[in-house]
Amino acid sequence: xxxxxxxLCDEATSALDPETTQSILGLLREINQRLGLTIVLITHExxxxxxxxxxxxxxxxxxxxxxxxxxxxxxxxxxEVSKTLLAPLQHTLPQELQSRLQPQPPSPDAAxxxxxxxxxxxTDEPDLAALFSALGGRVRLLQGGVERIQGHALGQLLLxxxxxxxxxxxxxxxxxxxxxQVEVLGxxx
Numbered sequence: 734x735x736x737x738x739x740x741l742c743d744e745a746t747s748a749l750d751p752e753t754t755q756s757i758l759g760l761l762r763e764i765n766q767r768l769g770l771t772i773v774l775i776t777h778e779x780x781x782x783x784x785x786x787x788x789x790x791x792x793x794x795x796x797x798x799x800x801x802x803x804x805x806x807x808x809x810x811x812x813e814v815s816k817t818l819l820a821p822l823q824h825t826l827p828q829e830l831q832s833r834l835q836p837q838p839p840s841p842d843a844a845x846x847x848x849x850x851x852x853x854x855x856t857d858e859p860d861l862a863a864l865f866s867a868l869g870g871r872v873r874l875l876q877g878g879v880e881r882i883q884g885h886a887l888g889q890l891l892l893x894x895x896x897x898x899x900x901x902x903x904x905x906x907x908x909x910x911x912x913x914q915v916e917v918l919g920x921x922x
Contacts, residue, residue, distance in 0.1 A: 737770065738770065738771060739770070739771045739772075739773060740761075740764065740770050740771070740772045740773070741773050741775075742761065742772060742773065742774045742775065743775045744775060744776055744777075745757055745761070745774065745776070746758065746776065746778060746781050747776070747777075747778070754781070758781065758784055758785050761774070761785060762785060774786060777818065779807075779818050779819055779821070779822055780822060782803060783803060783807060783822070783882055786803050787802065787803060787883070788800065788801065788802055788803065789801065789802075789803050789806050789807075791806065791812060791814055791815045791818065792814075793812075793814045798812040798814050798815070799811055799812040799814070799815045802883060803882055803883055804853040804882040804883040804884075804885040804887060805853065805885075807819060807822075807853075807882055807887055808851070808852035808853035808854070808882070808885065808887040809850075809852040809853075809854075809913070823889070824876055824877060824878065824888075824889050824891075826848075826876075826891070826918070827875075827876060830846075830875060830876075830891075830921070833921045833922075834846060834918060834919040834920070834921060835919050835920045835921065836919055836920075837920065838920045839920065839922055840922055842895060842896075842922065843895070843920040843921065843922050844871075844873070844893035844894055844895035844920065844921050844922070845893070845894045845895075845897075845901045845904055845917060845920060846875070846891065846892070846893050846917070846918040846919055846920065846921055847891070847892045847893075847894065847904060847905065847908055847915060847916065847917060847918065848889060848890075848891055848914075848915070848916045848918055849877075849889065849890045849891075849892065849908055849911070849912035849914070849915050850888075850889050850912055850913060850914035850915070850916075851879055851886050851887055851888050851889070851890075851912055851913060852887065852913040852914065853882065853885030853886060853887045854885075854913055855886065855911075855913065857886070858879065858886045859879060859886065859890075859911050859912065860911065863911070864908065864910075864911045867907045867908075867910065867911075868892075868894050868897055868899070868904055868907055868908065869894075869896075869897040869898060869899060870894055870895055870896035870897030870898070870899075871894070871895050871896045871897075872892055872893070872894050873892065873893045873894075873895075874890060874891070874892060875891040875892065875893055876890075876891045877889050877890035877891055878890075890912075891918075892908075893921060901917045901920075902917070904917070905917050
């Protein structure tokens with residue numbers, strides 16, 4: 734009698750076009766739900782893991798370097814291998830903005846640039862109205878996005894805050910009430 738408990742898929746979506754990849758992932762979801770089959774998916778495609786997996790194990794030279802629920806590893810990767818694999822899914826600082834960024838305020842009307850990371854550990858999505866109100870002044874969204882993985886809000890926002898009565902470190906502390914990690918990147922005019 735053939736009644737497997739585990740299905741092993743090694744690079745099942747490798748080198749496929751996006752439409753075919755989605756078809757394969759749909760089929761795997763259906764197999765998992767209908768048959769109650771555990772699927773072990775081996776892939777370097779982190780977007781595939783984000784879309785279909787519940788847990789992830791990151792290997793380096795055959796050794797486990799990180800593991801956990803997908804939202805947790807994606808939201809706050811601890812090992813360099815995990816960070817490298819996830820880098821293509823991360824928003825990086827646009828080159829145009831990076832070239833304008835200064836370590837000190839070049840003028841009194843310079844905006845503080847903050848990077849807010851949402852690691853999924855908070856219970857709710859970020860309340861942007863409350864965040865912007867707490868920062869004071871003019872708050873501009875430079876870049877970012879928040880997505881939901883396994884019911885957790887993960888992502889990053891780059892904000893420019895100008896005209897606030899708060900200093901850079903005070904802004905960082907206030908933003909820390911909404912984001913799990915906040916960094917002052919510098920200043921722009």
